[in-house]
Amino acid sequence: MRVRTLAAVLLTGALALTACGKEGSPTETAAPAGLFEVAKDVKVDGSPTFEKAKTRGSLVVGVKEDQPGLGYKDPTTNKYSGFDIDIARLISAKLGFDPEKIQFKTIQSAAREQALINGDVDYYVGTYTINAGRKEKVGFAGPYFVAGQDLLVKKDNTDITGKEALKGKKVCSATGSTPVKRIRDEKLTEDANILEFQGYSQCVTKLLDGEVDAVTTDDAILKGYAAAEEGKLKVVGKTFSSEPYGIGVPKEDTALRTKLNDVLQASLDDGSWQKIYDGTLGKSGSSAEKPKIDRY
Numbered sequence: 001m002r003v004r005t006l007a008a009v010l011l012t013g014a015l016a017l018t019a020c021g022k023e024g025s026p027t028e029t030a031a032p033a034g035l036f037e038v039a040k041d042v043k044v045d046g047s048p049t050f051e052k053a054k055t056r057g058s059l060v061v062g063v064k065e066d067q068p069g070l071g072y073k074d075p076t077t078n079k080y081s082g083f084d085i086d087i088a089r090l091i092s093a094k095l096g097f098d099p100e101k102i103q104f105k106t107i108q109s110a111a112r113e114q115a116l117i118n119g120d121v122d123y124y125v126g127t128y129t130i131n132a133g134r135k136e137k138v139g140f141a142g143p144y145f146v147a148g149q150d151l152l153v154k155k156d157n158t159d160i161t162g163k164e165a166l167k168g169k170k171v172c173s174a175t176g177s178t179p180v181k182r183i184r185d186e187k188l189t190e191d192a193n194i195l196e197f198q199g200y201s202q203c204v205t206k207l208l209d210g211e212v213d214a215v216t217t218d219d220a221i222l223k224g225y226a227a228a229e230e231g232k233l234k235v236v237g238k239t240f241s242s243e244p245y246g247i248g249v250p251k252e253d254t255a256l257r258t259k260l261n262d263v264l265q266a267s268l269d270d271g272s273w274q275k276i277y278d279g280t281l282g283k284s285g286s287s288a289e290k291p292k293i294d295r296y
Contacts (some may be wrong), residue, residue: 035272036089042096047255049122050095059097061088062107062115062124062248066199069224069281071126073106080104082224083280087144088125090272091247094263113137116248123260124248127220130294139253140246141260143291144273148239149179150219152207152226155234160214162237163188169213170195172203179217182241200225208232218243219286226284235286244291261293268293 044050053059063084065073071084089099107115112128115121116138127147130140151171153160160169166189173180175196184194195212197203203215204225215222219239226233247264249257267273268290277288 035275036093036099038093038098039096042094044095044255044259047253047259049119049250049253049256050259052119053095053097053122058101058103059092059095059122060103060105060120061092062105062112062121062126063088064126065106066201067127067221067224068228069284070220072224081280083145083220083276084125084127086276086280087247088123090267090276091123091125091260091263094266095259112248116250119250122249123256127218127243127245128248129243130246134248135251135296137251139249139251139257140294141249141257142246142264142293143244144247144264145220145245146289146291147218147220147243147245149182149216149241149243150222150235150239151237152204152215152222152233153213153236154207154210155232157213157234157236160236163240165237166214169193170211171214171216172197172206172212173216174198174200174203177217178241183216204229204233220245220281223281223284223286226286227281230283230285233284235284244294258295261295265293 063080064071065080067082070082071080072082073080089102092099092102105121107121107124107126112124112126113134116124130143134140151160151163159165166183169189170193171183171189172195173183175198180194180196183189184191195203195206200215200217200221203212206212207215208229219235222235226235247260249260264273273290281288
């Protein structure tokens with residue numbers, strides 16, 4: 001299966017800024033000197049989450065493990081890498097905690113809110129779209145990235161330039177996902193040309209093998225695959241949805257949410273965010289607009 005190839009590329013240099021760690025153990029750093037320099041004498045008055053982490057001596061961060069370029073855990077080495085991982089590490093450093101001591105916890109999408117409510121993680125960084133329903137249960141800092149549904153095609157493909165060019169083309173996405181529903185509901189291609197698999201890696205394998213013409217989901221995820229298969233794939237067209245990725249925090253911890261917003265804004269202003277993007281998702285060859293922090 002080609003997903004192992006994707007992971008190998010990620011972990012051997014396709015992504016220059018990697019962040020790694022076994023679940024529940026220290027991470028290994030590989031970022032430019034000073035990017036994750038640990039701040040001194042940090043205070044977050046009124047944050048019970050911060051105080052608990054200080055007592056513990058490290059942060060527990062919820063992440064994804066199956067998204068190359070964003071949050072990926074190599075099954076052989078148990079190392080984590082990607083844009084989300086490096087954002088988590090940057091926040092750790094700015095909160096005064098050594099990023100090498102982050103305890104990463106893989107939390108599946110359906111369990112994110114409960115993990116934050118239970119205090120199982122201090123914050124969550126993993127393609128976590130901010131929306132009104134989730135705000136009723138947890139808090140969000142950010143967004144730190146605004147994704148949108150897009151298309152992944154072979155590098156030499158000139159036929160598909162956007163969603164309007166999908167008629168007659170075979171399109172692949174994850175079973176039951178919002179992206180595949182949008183393709184079907186908007187009749188962007190014929191039903192017979194829509195393929196669904198449990199994971200996006202299966203769709204990418206079909207694309208590389210020439211069995212489908214395009215893969216569709218959030219552009220951030222697609223950029224990760226394009227980066228992993230550098231020179232073979234590209235993301236095309238304009239995004240046709242909006243998915244603001246936020247950092248999940250306990251709902252009542254307004255002090256922590258405010259601090260994380262400050263950290264994110266500083267990273268956007270001083271170039272740290274851009275360095276992290278360029279070293280991870282930027283390897284796809286696609287640029288990205290800086291997000292605007294929503295201090296609700």
